[in-house]
Amino acid sequence: MTPPLAVDIDGTLSRPDRSIDGRVLDVLREWEAPVVVATGKALPYPIALCDYAGIDQNVVAENGGVAYVQDDLVFHGDREAAQDVVDEYRARGHEVGWGPVDLVNRWRETEIAVDRESPLGPLQEIAEKRGLEVVDTGFAYHVKEPGLSKGKALISVADSLGHELTDFVAVGDSANDESMLAEVGTGYAVANADDRAKAAADVVVEAEYADGFLAAVERILE
Known part of the structure; x- marks a missing residue:
C-alpha cells in the first residue's frame, strides 16, 4: 500500500536553479495516498504548488510555523x-x-x-x-520561535488526515527537514542534502535534487 508522503520543495522537487522539475508534478498528482508539501516558504507558495499539481492543499509552511489541511489554518509562531x-x-x-x-x-x-x-x-x-x-x-x-519545526507541525496535519506520523515517508534536503526526516516512518534525503538532513534520514539516495526525489519515489514504491 502506498504510504502518505511529506515532501520539501526547494532542493528536493527543484532543479539546482530552484525551478520546479516538471516530472515531479505527475508523481505528486498520481500518488495514491495523502501528500503534504512541507516548506520553509510562506503559505501562498506551497498552496499554489498543490493547486497547479492538482493535489489536495495539505501544507506545512514557514518551517512549521503554519499548517493548512482540510480548510483548517493553524499558526504555530509569532x-x-x-x-x-x-x-x-x-x-x-x-x-x-x-x-x-x-x-x-x-x-x-x-x-x-x-x-x-x-x-x-x-x-x-x-x-x-x-x-x-x-x-x-x-x-x-x-x-x-525555537521549537517550531516541520516535524512538529506534521504531527497535527497527519492526525487531521487520519494517519500517524510514522505512517508517512518524507523526502527532503535541508536542516529544516531534519525533524521531519527523523520522525516519519522512513525519511529519504537527496544527495545534495546537508549533513543534518542526511544524518536524520533513514536512506540517502545517490541522485540530487528532483532526480533524487524521483529515485526516492522509486525506492518507496518498490
Missing part, C-alpha cells in the same frame, strides 16, 4: 517577535537583503527570512537575546 529582531538588525545597519518590495517576506506570518548574503553573527546575537533562533535552510536565514 511574526511580531521575529520582526522585532529584524528591526534591531536593521537599526545596526544591516539589511534583510531582498530589495524594497521583499516578496520573500510579504506573506510570512510567523517568521522573517533574511538573505544569506547578509551577516549571520549579529542576526543570531539579536535573536538569542530575544529568545528566538535562526535556522539556515541553505536558501535563507529564518528568524523564528
Whole structure:
C-alpha cells in the first residue's frame, strides 16, 4: 500500500536553479495516498504548488510555523517577535537583503527570512537575546520561535488526515527537514542534502535534487 508522503520543495522537487522539475508534478498528482508539501516558504507558495499539481492543499509552511489541511489554518509562531529582531538588525545597519518590495517576506506570518548574503553573527546575537533562533535552510536565514519545526507541525496535519506520523515517508534536503526526516516512518534525503538532513534520514539516495526525489519515489514504491 502506498504510504502518505511529506515532501520539501526547494532542493528536493527543484532543479539546482530552484525551478520546479516538471516530472515531479505527475508523481505528486498520481500518488495514491495523502501528500503534504512541507516548506520553509510562506503559505501562498506551497498552496499554489498543490493547486497547479492538482493535489489536495495539505501544507506545512514557514518551517512549521503554519499548517493548512482540510480548510483548517493553524499558526504555530509569532511574526511580531521575529520582526522585532529584524528591526534591531536593521537599526545596526544591516539589511534583510531582498530589495524594497521583499516578496520573500510579504506573506510570512510567523517568521522573517533574511538573505544569506547578509551577516549571520549579529542576526543570531539579536535573536538569542530575544529568545528566538535562526535556522539556515541553505536558501535563507529564518528568524523564528525555537521549537517550531516541520516535524512538529506534521504531527497535527497527519492526525487531521487520519494517519500517524510514522505512517508517512518524507523526502527532503535541508536542516529544516531534519525533524521531519527523523520522525516519519522512513525519511529519504537527496544527495545534495546537508549533513543534518542526511544524518536524520533513514536512506540517502545517490541522485540530487528532483532526480533524487524521483529515485526516492522509486525506492518507496518498490
